[in-house]
Amino acid sequence: MAISGLIRRPSVTPDAHMAPLARLPVFFGLKGRRVVVAGEGSAVAWKAELLCAAGARVEVFTPAPVPELESLTRAPPDGVLVLHPRDWRAEDLTGATLAVCAFPAEADAVRFADAARAAGVPVNAVDRPNVGDFTFGAIVNRSPLVVGISTDGAAPVFGQAVRAKIEALLPAGFSLWADAARAWRRSLSGLGLSAQARRAFWERFSAKALTEPNRVPEAADREALLAGAARVAGGSVVLVGAGPGDPELLTLKAVRALQSADVVLYDDLVSAAVLDFARREARKMLVGKTGYGPSCKQDDINAMMVTLAREGRRVVRLKGGEPMIFGRAGEEIAACRAAGIPVEVVPGISSAQGAASRLMASLTHRDHARRLQFVTAHARNGRLPEDLDFKALADPVATTVVYMPRHTLKDLVARLMPAGLDPSTPAVAVFAATRPEERIARATIATLAEAVDRAVDEGASGPCLVLYGHALAAALADAACDDTGAPPASGAAERPAPVRRMGGAADRGGAHPLEVAGSGL
Known part of the structure; x- marks a missing residue:
């Protein structure tokens, strides 16, 4: 869209590159695939059980099977467990999807890992992250919702503590909603919904799962969610209060709005740490109104919101502090209503x-x-x-x-x-x-x-x-x-x-202009 008469033109904030990762989190689909486990002791049984739970055909090579392995062979949690009471051989690794070993001596683990790589098989060495190609980490199981936690081997006990925290935060009923999501996704694909309608459906699905986690989803829920998604399949505008600066003061609803945005129009007063909550694909545009300095005109900001929403985009108008306090929210709401654009407000902590x-x-x-x-x-x-x-x-x-x-x-x-x-x-x-x-x-x-x-x-x-x-x-x-x-x-x-x-908590943003005409502080 053409924007005329601006002293300051809206500018697009380039996305920062992702910070380095100690490990790449991946989720292997192992249903029906062959996995080789070799070694000694209880760790062999633990890994075999985990891999069976993922649906794999697990072949265990150990000269002295522990009792847990024999009971697992009779009743694996899923998949198949085949026990070979002998030492492993190089040819045992041929055709495997993954390989896992648990040996008391590091030299034995290195020899197994070298053989697995020679066969083109990724390998894990229990308690020896420097030997293997991947680690398992701690797991929170709400299948098909699964959360993995890794400290790259630096602090396993810390990883377990984080796991306990997440276990407490995720109700067991989330597995019911994740099952429903898997079932409903197939049926939704045949309805010819637009991309906006599909995303609106899943946003509403997620909100309902979060508020009613321990209820079994029903067909009536699916139909109600579809009807709601159809109503907002086009563009919309959400005025979101970013709070005074500390990103930990964002509301959960503000975070959800940012993570569903196509475009974020933000003011000078919004800290960089708050912008980090926007989904990575969102276009971020600075439309700051700076007192006694270069500013975008309010009419042009209004026009931009309306134009972007008419293009079918979900627009988040991100304002410092509380948007309904000296934030010109009334003018922006009026512009959206006059254009027939759905608009809502997510309040924020005022300065x-x-x-x-x-x-x-x-x-x-x-x-x-x-x-x-x-x-x-x-x-x-x-x-x-x-x-x-x-x-x-x-x-x-x-x-x-x-x-x-x-x-x-x-x-x-x-x-x-x-x-x-x-x-x-x-x-x-x-x-x-x-x-x-x-x-x-x-x-x-x-x-x-x-x-x-x-x-x-x-x-x-x-x-x-x-x-x-x-x-x-x-x-x-x-x-x-x-x-x-x-x-x-x-x-x-x-x-x-x-x-x-006085040091604030966790804000990474830099200094901002002292006054912002029309922005809620």
Whole structure:
């Protein structure tokens, strides 16, 4: 589509190359195929049972069979087990799909592995990852849903701990849904569904399996899922809140939306770590709206969303923070509705919530704040909005959160004092809330503008949020104790405010512009 009149044009983010893999995870189909197992001891029986469970014809060569092997021969979990009570020979490997050995001596394992490779057979040596070609790892079995876990032999016990965690997260009933998926996939292939309708079906299937994991899927479920998929087979738009920056603050619904997107239109405030959750094939386009800097026009962003959705694409409009708070979500929803495009909203953690969590401050402390108010200090012309209710903003029993404050903070403070706000009211500016580069400047409302300028001079960057009100007093006093190791002296809030760096959790994104016109922070 043609986009005219932009100061900044949307740009496509190139996908990063995949990080190196210690092992390539693969899943062998072994039904009816021949696998050779050789060696001594209980490990031979364990591997034989595992391979039989995968449906293989397992031939075991061991001069001293353990009792478990003899019982497995009589009743294998699946497939066939043939026991040869003798040492292996090179010709035994001919025609095998895989080979596995378990020997006490490494020299015996090396000799077996060399013979298997000479026969063109991939080989595993139990407890000797340096000898074999592949390893098994830990397994979570919800067949046909199977999860494999590998530490490349570095920490098997850790792998087992991860397996236990995943076992607890995956209900046993998932196997019922995976069975239904296998059965229904065959019938769906003959219905002539479009690619979008098929994906919509499986997205809804997955959501239903996650919410009702221990119920047996029925034919009625299949028909309901088909009907729902047909309704959204065309394009759609989802407005997704990316949160303040820490990717661990994404909601599960936001992750699912990102993993089903064809196109992701994202703002400057969205961290790179959040974008990593988008499916690899998705096209990622920066349409950032940066205050006092190059920006895409909102009308052009709206037009792009509509055009892409009309092409049958699933569009995720990814916005920093909570899209319904100073995020121009209303304009984008209206544009989609006017064009007849299905649109939904996935809420996100707002930057106010993120900042409060880092300050460990209750914004609605019952002894200090009877209400919480959000306000933007940035009008369309880049100046302080003239229609602000300064009397309400000076309310001594309110906690106020100011979005996009950097360039108008001095004007805001100058208007609050005559409106009755106590100059000693506790105040704080939070830069890049919840991210590794997070910085916090504490002050009173009267001295906050100077504290913010000083923080910027000292390297603070990223989206900035201002909070003030008496509900913050205890949290800011506790933070001052953390900085100095002792309680603040009387009148400490009047001293020049220190800047405190606080590491966020797991965000890999870089710094972003301080204000973003029209983006929820």
